[in-house]
Amino acid sequence: MREMEADVIVVGGGAAGLAAAIAAAEQGAEVLVFEKANTTGGCANMAMGLLGVETKLQKDRLIDCTRESAFQKFMDYTHWRSDARLVKGYIDKSASTIAWLQDMGVKFALPSKYFPGSEATWHIVQPKTGAPGLRAAATMIKAMTDRAEELGVKICLDSPIQRILKEDGEVIGVVAKDGEGEISAYGSAVIIATGGFGDSPEFINKYTxxxxxxxxxxxxxxxxxxxxxxxxxxxxAASDRMDMELVFFAPNTGGYAPVELPFRQPNLFVNLDGERFYDEAVVENPVFSVNAIARQRDRVAFSIIDDAILHQYEKNGLDLINVVTSNISMDDFKQEMQELIKNGNDVLFIADSIEELAAKTGIDKEGLEKTIADYNECCKFRDTMFNKNPKYLKPINGPKYYALKFAPSAYGSLGGIRINYKTEVLDKDNHVIPGLYAAGTDANSICNPDYVFVLPGNTLGFAVNSGRMAGENAIQFIKEHFSE
Structure with missing residues (x-):
């Protein structure tokens, strides 16, 4: 078996792992990164941007979200289930992390809200070509990879880790494997940053x-x-809360598909019983909406519109947009709708009557007929059930009826490894395992019980910031325990 040595060994070459490697290398450490894929970045290559609070970009735009107010909003949102010191450390570090990335050449398009009720904390990466959108953060990953290599970090691709090595209770390295066989890599600190379990139905089924x-x-x-x-x-290591970064999409369409555009609006939403179940204006917050949908039978819901509503969206624009959907047009919707009609699908339903719509969707006919009748009466006066904003009350009269099926989805997983505010891994007795750190999605249990969408950019933001924290704290640990 071959052997390698370094001061710090990072398991995973995504956003958290690269941040950890750079932070440690900037302090003169020898760093090894083992990545099982053939490229760096992991799920960060699919992302758009990360959280920042009190950044220069925000101050230049008179965005007055402070670290204190962001921390309070975060903790109120989670009802103080989260580790307050970890959350505070992450938020307080976020502005310097944006500047740190800018020094690497990363450009940001703008600090943005996710939806109107959220804060403009989402620092969306500006790709070298094209408008900001999904996968924009791949440009950031390229800059981080270049910076790591410039600092002498050795990145071993196609090299999955097999196990962690311990001696007398302390972590001393890892065993990895590449095309030539196994490698024993020894180091004074190991940082785990492997991106979670979003690609494992077995993990999802067992732990969520x-x-x-x-x-x-x-x-x-x-x-x-x-x-x-x-x-x-x-x-x-002790396990920590494990969940998914829940949102809602039309099943098996890839998420934020063009066909969703006129349906991801404050339209009439019903469950399989044909009943309303929430104030549809809440649709702008994906977490609140998926929580409501997940309580329904079979965890599905249907957004229902008619010709008049569809034509109104085409003529006057949508009621609600966000940064993700702002690059999708109604022309994109019409094209995808025609493709779904041509090829067949199980999410978009078009009918000439309420009875036909109920038959096609599986919604209870009597329940749907009663709900639409009651809803149309509400549109004349006010919503007596949920007090929905009157500007979103649009009657449904046909002659064609459209329904899109929605169900819970997720960008990825959250949590698994228990850490403290220094990103040190804890055992089941809440004692530190010396030399072992975790960062990013593997340890992201701060969004508890829900993803904190009111401060957008938390997943990638926590990954990069906790990675920096882990790299810096690992060096501090080495200095305190191994210096002569």
Whole structure:
């Protein structure tokens, strides 16, 4: 078996792992990164941007979200279930992290809200070509990879980790494997940053309340199979809250598909019983909406419109847009709708009567007829059920009726490895496992019980910031424990 040595060993070459490697290398450490894929970045290559609070970009635009107000909003949102010191450290560090990335050559298009009720904390990466959108953060990953290599970080691709090595209770390295066989890599600190378990139906089914492919239709970024979490557990780490970064999409359409555009609006939403179940104006917050949908039978819901509403959206524009959907037009919708009609599908339903719509969707006919009749009466006066904003009350009279099926989805997983505010991994007695750190999605249990969409950019933001924290704290640990 071959051997390698370094001061710090990073398991995973995504956003958190690269941030950890750069932070450690900037302090003169020798760093090894083992990445099982053939490229760096992981799920960050699919992302758009990361959280920043009190950045220069915000101040230049008179965005007055402070670290204190962001921290309070975060903790209020989670009802103080989250580790307050970890959350505070992450938020307080976020502005310097944006500047740190800018120094690497990363450009940001703008600090943005996700939806009107959120804060403009989402620092969306400006790609070298094209408008900001999905996968924009791949440009950031390229800059981070270049910076890591410039600092002398050795990145070993196609080299999955097999296990963590311990001696006398302390972590001393890892065993990796590449095309030539196994490698024993020894170091004074190990940082786990493998991106979670979003590509593992087995993990999802076992550790969350969902069954993938049945009542959850989440993104599956290849390779995110919980490897780092399992290795940490095998090394004595305690498990922490595990969940999915829940949103809602039309099943099996890829998420934020053009066909969703006129349906991801404050239209009439019903469940399989044909009944309303929430104030549809809440649709702008994906987490609140998916929470409501997940309570319904079979965890599905239907957004219903008619010709008049569809034509109104085409003529006057949508009621609600966000940064993700702003680049999608109604022309895109019409093209995808025609393709779905031509090829057949199980999410978009078009009918000439309410009875036909009920038959096609599986919605209870009597329930749907009563709900639409009651809803049309509300549109004349006010919503007596949920007090929905009158500007969103649009009667449904046909002659054609349209319904799109929605179900829980997720961008990826959240949590698994218990850490403290220094990103040190803890055992089941909440004692530190010396030399072992975790960052990014593997350890992201701060969004508890829900993803904090009111401060957008949390997943990538926590990944990069916790990675920096882990790299810096690992160096501090080495200085305190191994200096002569």
């Amino acid at each position: 309340d969902y069954e993938w492919g049945k009542d959850l239709f989440s993104y599956r970024i290849p390779g995110l199979t919980g490897d780092g979490i399992s290795m940490a557990w095998d090394a004595g």
